[in-house]
Amino acid sequence: MNIKISALQFTREVKSGNISAEDFIAKTMEQIQNVDDSLHAFLSINDKAVDQAREIDKKIKLGEKIGQCFGMPISIKDNICIKDTKTTCASKMLENFIAPYDATVITKLKQQDAIFVGKVNLDEFAMGLSTEFSAYGPSKNPWNTDYVPGGSSGGSAVSVSAFECVASLGSDTGGSVRNPASFCSTVGYKPTYGLISRYGLISYANSIEQIGPLTRTVEDAAFMLNLIAGLDPNDNTTVDNNNEDYLKDINSGIEGKKIGIIKEMIGEGIDPSVLSATKDAISKLEGLGATCEEVSLDMVKYSVAAYYTITATEAGSNLARYDNLRYGYDFSVEGYEFNSYIEKARKKLGPEVTRRMILGGFVPSAGHTGKYFLKALKVKSKLTRQINDAFKKFDLLISPTVPILPFKIGEKINDPVSLFLIDINTVTANLTGKPAISIPYVISNGLPIGIQLIANSMNDKLLLQAAYALEKTVQLPEVPI
């Protein structure tokens, strides 16, 4: 049986009776067994997956009502809650946290008869872009296991890329879906802020992050969005999408569309192979009837600084609850008063989380907020104004997803500032709430490069149509695993 098929192909095959869900899931679990020792995408495995698939086959055989996923194997980033399942955020602090409830996206996927094959790796609390900050060790890039898979949703990208599932859900705070998608040559999509409920996603920087799918194809991303988007009473920030069908008319093409090339994202520090891939993609889009033109968003210069200031502030607050009173590990209270106990307990958090917690205590503090946090908010609103102005002229914006190629494990871990700068092309969509997608474009010297498209808020459908058009111009080699 071929497990190297897309999510939509899978549902068609099972629906038509060509394959059974049980066989496919069994084969997928076997693949995990075979490859995950070297790739380390998974933090935990669902050992009931095959049984669940058998139940679905039974329902199909009996002609019972069946959800749109038909037992599709999905992996879930380990910062999204599945009831009665460990949800660790790749942190020692939540090593034993068993979620007592389902995230809204999980509830929706369960209703559609999806099967969760397991929980996948991330940088601790989603802070990082290589999975090297996972407390349980890094995941490896399937294209070359010496290299990082990107992050923080590295486990999601690896599991999709290495056929350990057909699709995955990650979360994107500053590029955490798009970055690993680009590094592992999958599609990675961050929808408009509010389009997908965050209920059950463990918050890192709640005002800008979104759950997003990582898939083999753009169509699969649209399919996933159909299943999980929409208003949720449990998340007051969700927006009504009027049950939009994102698959319908996905092949509309981009003729006559105006695309802006973000000048600040193709300049200094960009790898030459990434630049040439971007230029190539632009000429392909022009070939499809779009007009492309450079546009300057000069606030992008400050976006990374603003991004780290805002996310550190929110993280400092969101992670404050991990004081080891309610979650954590055995640690005697003897000899401590409340504050010194918390201080000691929180030493269990990893270096990147610690760094951002300290930053998050500082930048919004009384004496410094004017200089840092409030200024960052100003950058955010100015950048939003600039991008809104750009969308008056352009339908879409384009840039490389990441300015550099995947790097080696251990290469940058001691240089946080250079790691931070890798986010330069992705954070803008988060700070402004816009939808953005990374499309696998080319393999350069054995390492993947992704192209990013950005659309205006709630123009997710247009974004997916353009991504679909670009994807159709691409022929990629199979992943060497």
Added chain:
Amino acid sequence: MTKIGLEIHSQLTKLESKLFCSCKANYREFEPNTNICPICIGLPGSLPRLNQKAVEKATMIAMALNCSTPEKIAFFRKNYFYPDLPKNFQITQLNIYGDTSVGGIGTLMVGEKKIRITRIQLEEDPGRLIYEGSSEKNLVTLVDYNRAGTPLVEIVTEPDFENPREVREFLNILSDLLENLGVSDPSLEGAMRADANVSIEGGNKVEIKNIGSFHDLEKAVHFEITRQQSLHSRNIPIIQETRHWDDKRKITVSSRSKEEDLDYRYFLEGDIPWIKIGNEIKEKLKSEMPESISSKKQRYISKYDIPVQVADVLSSNKFYSDLFEDAHTKENAKEVANIITTDLMGLIDTREKRESSKLKPFHLKEISDSIQSGRITRTSAKNALYEIVKTGKTLSDIISELDLGNVSDEYELLKIIELVILEEPQAVKQAKSNPQTINYLVGKVMQKTKGKADPKLTLDLLKKKIQ
């Protein structure tokens, strides 16, 4: 000049659910840590789900206190570590980046004095800490999160009070107002709490926290003024600090923890979008607002000719004024008001007694009608009321059971009058020369009939007999 300001916290106890989840706002009847859910104990991944009703009720309070109400409101996070705070931050409101809390500047009149309200904000109550253990060393702190997330309204005043009496009067008026609005039951334990700040001429401001009841608040303020005056008279500077009220020793004690130094790192709560409170909603709330206490009082006086003091007492208490509204007719209004304020209020003077009372509005109607028609006397009415509160029986049943019917039979009454005349020759003589003293004899007749004699008839018959 002494300046006192208040920070009052009132739970919205009349709401069904907590501020951000569907757990019960009335947490009091639950076993510890059973009125909780992923949201109110801040489990990883949970998000606040704003209770719109709480926003409406809080806005109503702001309107009743004549506060400005902004077009859009927002929530902020107040970050600090405390074991009763599940998320280690509290979702509250803030006005330092523009007026974004439910209420801005307002006023409340206390008699002739105007007390300025600084702001009103809506926030979540933390959980409760319970200290157990015999000694300081063996002290165990237990946490109960049943209360965590209960809707709480904070009302902050300007330092407009000059003495503890004004503070007490203000709190009485405010708690009557909140009860009348139907948003809160101030008599519930812990439903209303207050902190105070006190400064005297030439001294710094001192905050007093941890005051358990309004009764203690008055004491605490009084103590603090005396303490500061004593320091001042000895030329000892009064430092700016936070002091805690020691409930056992009835004194204020300097706080060891430097709460005033805490940096709360306030920032906007991104999980709750800005909420628009447009004119349409404000108009709707205005129309839903119950009649104010002062307007009730005016109506009682002008429409029913109820005496000012009676109207005052009746209107300011929601329980009794509701009873009055349901029981009165145009004809018996004065009588119903009279029964409530002179007899009933003394009979059911605590929350527990009120809750267990079997009295219904129709009882009051029966009683007042019966008094007016002369079926029973006021004294009998009082006895009947006592029975009704206890048993809930109808007035007719009680009259026949306890033989409370008026002695209005002339023949029977005459026999008793004759007996009294025989027994009290001295008083009869006096009454003949001074008609004013005849009331003594009426009283004697009443005594013999256990208050059932029709007073008017008795007087008429006595007069006839003596002359």
